[in-house]
Amino acid sequence: MLGVRLSTGLLLKTCHTALCFTFIFATVCLLVYTPLPSASFAADDISLDEALEGFDDEVGEEPDNSLEDVIDGFEDESAADETGPPQNIETDGTHTPTSYPTFALSGAARIRAFYNYARHAPEAGETDWRGFSSLRGDLLLEADSKLGNAWQAKFTLWGYYDPIYDIQGWDEYTEDVTDTHIKNLELRDTYIQGRLLPYLDIKVGRQIVVWGKSDNLRVCDVLNPLYLREVGMTDIRDLRLPVTMVRLDYYWSNWGVSGMAIPEIRFNELPVYGGDFYFQDEPLPDEEIPDSGIENMEYAFSVNGIFSGWDISLYFADIYDDAPYLSLESLDLISPGPPPVFQADLALKHARLKMYGAAWNLAIGNWLIKAEGAHFQGLKYFNTPDQTYARTDVLAGIEYSGFHEISISFEALNRHLHNYDEALEASPTAIKQNETQYTARLTKDWMNETLTLLLLASAYGVDFLSGSFERFVLEYDITDAWTLIGGLVLYQSGDKPEFKNIGNNDRIFAEVKYSF
Numbered sequence: 001m002l003g004v005r006l007s008t009g010l011l012l013k014t015c016h017t018a019l020c021f022t023f024i025f026a027t028v029c030l031l032v033y034t035p036l037p038s039a040s041f042a043a044d045d046i047s048l049d050e051a052l053e054g055f056d057d058e059v060g061e062e063p064d065n066s067l068e069d070v071i072d073g074f075e076d077e078s079a080a081d082e083t084g085p086p087q088n089i090e091t092d093g094t095h096t097p098t099s100y101p102t103f104a105l106s107g108a109a110r111i112r113a114f115y116n117y118a119r120h121a122p123e124a125g126e127t128d129w130r131g132f133s134s135l136r137g138d139l140l141l142e143a144d145s146k147l148g149n150a151w152q153a154k155f156t157l158w159g160y161y162d163p164i165y166d167i168q169g170w171d172e173y174t175e176d177v178t179d180t181h182i183k184n185l186e187l188r189d190t191y192i193q194g195r196l197l198p199y200l201d202i203k204v205g206r207q208i209v210v211w212g213k214s215d216n217l218r219v220c221d222v223l224n225p226l227y228l229r230e231v232g233m234t235d236i237r238d239l240r241l242p243v244t245m246v247r248l249d250y251y252w253s254n255w256g257v258s259g260m261a262i263p264e265i266r267f268n269e270l271p272v273y274g275g276d277f278y279f280q281d282e283p284l285p286d287e288e289i290p291d292s293g294i295e296n297m298e299y300a301f302s303v304n305g306i307f308s309g310w311d312i313s314l315y316f317a318d319i320y321d322d323a324p325y326l327s328l329e330s331l332d333l334i335s336p337g338p339p340p341v342f343q344a345d346l347a348l349k350h351a352r353l354k355m356y357g358a359a360w361n362l363a364i365g366n367w368l369i370k371a372e373g374a375h376f377q378g379l380k381y382f383n384t385p386d387q388t389y390a391r392t393d394v395l396a397g398i399e400y401s402g403f404h405e406i407s408i409s410f411e412a413l414n415r416h417l418h419n420y421d422e423a424l425e426a427s428p429t430a431i432k433q434n435e436t437q438y439t440a441r442l443t444k445d446w447m448n449e450t451l452t453l454l455l456l457a458s459a460y461g462v463d464f465l466s467g468s469f470e471r472f473v474l475e476y477d478i479t480d481a482w483t484l485i486g487g488l489v490l491y492q493s494g495d496k497p498e499f500k501n502i503g504n505n506d507r508i509f510a511e512v513k514y515s516f
């Protein structure tokens with residue numbers, strides 16, 4: 001009977017996660033045939049043939065627009081950052097910046113709230129994360145200034161304050177939580193950029209460089225650390241943390257070459273001890289962060305080509321691993337016993353890695369096919385301290401935008417660790433030879449793109465049992481300046497260490513944002 005109950009529980013858990021994960025694609029059928037009223041079109045004006053337009057195209061058939069025009073719609077900030085002149089400097093065919101205001105001030109203010117409805121009553125000594133867990137206010141200020149004919153500067157300041165800790169009382173939280181979640185103030189994108197030679201540009205300061213083609217998963221995108229203290233709440237594009245670097249870009253024909261020297265050493269911001277996303281009962285050891293400067297400088301290099309209907313990028317980076325590994329510094333005998341008692345001195349360290357990567361996009365009609373691959377050398381783990389490892393990550397993805405104001409995508413990623421040692425599977429390393437992750441994403445617009453629905457599902461493991469989450473977001477532009485956002489995030493626990501106890505973090509969130 002016990003075996004039957006265990007098998008039944010495993011089956012139910014797998015089915016639950018799989019159903020949540022595939023819900024995005026089932027929803028598309030309903031969305032195609034139920035558009036909301038719009039000032040520019042009515043639902044009756046869309047025939048079945050129009051709704052399914054794009055599925056009838058042959059792979060080799062040229063659509064009405066050229067492939068270059070089609071892929072242009074998919075080129076977001078990552079493509080603009082990889083090739084072509086620096087962002088915010090518009091150019092004509094001679095690579096001469098066009099005019100724009102000498103000085104511009106912009107920004108955004110927002111108030112957001114999280115309500116955790118799935119939390120259980122805490123045990124003695126634990127923080128009570130039930131109910132409202134955040135009422136944070138954020139302020140982002142950006143100042144852009146033109147400096148001469150071909151130079152400009154940008155200054156960005158971002159800060160937040162969360163009064164929920166004053167309302168609940170600081171004594172309810174650990175010191176790590178109050179130090180990181182109550183308030184913060186930092187420089188974001190702050191740099192000077194310009195043209196040194198007709199096709200050579202330079203950019204110096206804190207900045208974000210986006211590598212790769214994926215919108216949801218990281219393979220080649222290794223230059224900027226991530227804010228990971230709130231799992232599943234935000235897209236990758238809003239999680240990247242800027243670092244100080246010197247960047248040179250050279251362009252010719254359809255190609256661009258970039259080189260980066262990164263003196264600022266900065267790593268992922270992980271959940272802290274006592275936080276609602278922290279996955280252990282005890283605090284982690286102190287993290288050793290190498291000093292910023294020339295001695296520990298990180299380096300990166302990329303070659304990018306954009307052609308009619310497809311593009312390709314090649315990457316190399318000599319960097320520190322953003323994810324730390326546990327290191328045994330010393331082992332002291334406290335009592336000879338029996339049994340003997342030892343005290344271990346542990347630390348979190350970051351290995352120095354070399355990364356070789358490539359990414360590729362192909363547009364065919366309303367389809368966009370993506371592929372990425374990266375090979376890492378120099379990985380280290382606690383369970384085998386005298387060994388270093390290599391890992392190869394491979395991603396494949398596809399995106400379809402042929403439905404009316406609907407875009408759907410699916411991406412799959414596998415990380416394969418070479419020369420695997422079975423000792424790595426034991427705690428505390430808990431690393432598998434192959435780690436698989438999937439994401440499915442759907443976006444739907446109504447009312448001239450003033451109302452947007454986002455459905456995102458992400459799961460680890462071939463059987464979805466290593467941990468997963470689903471995010472449902474509805475965003476409404478009340479005016480050009482005011483935006484209202486609301487949604488729901490569901491979590492499923494798994495055997496991946498950081499997802500071990502995440503299942504009780506289901507929450508509702510709401511946000512009001514004012515842009516100026």
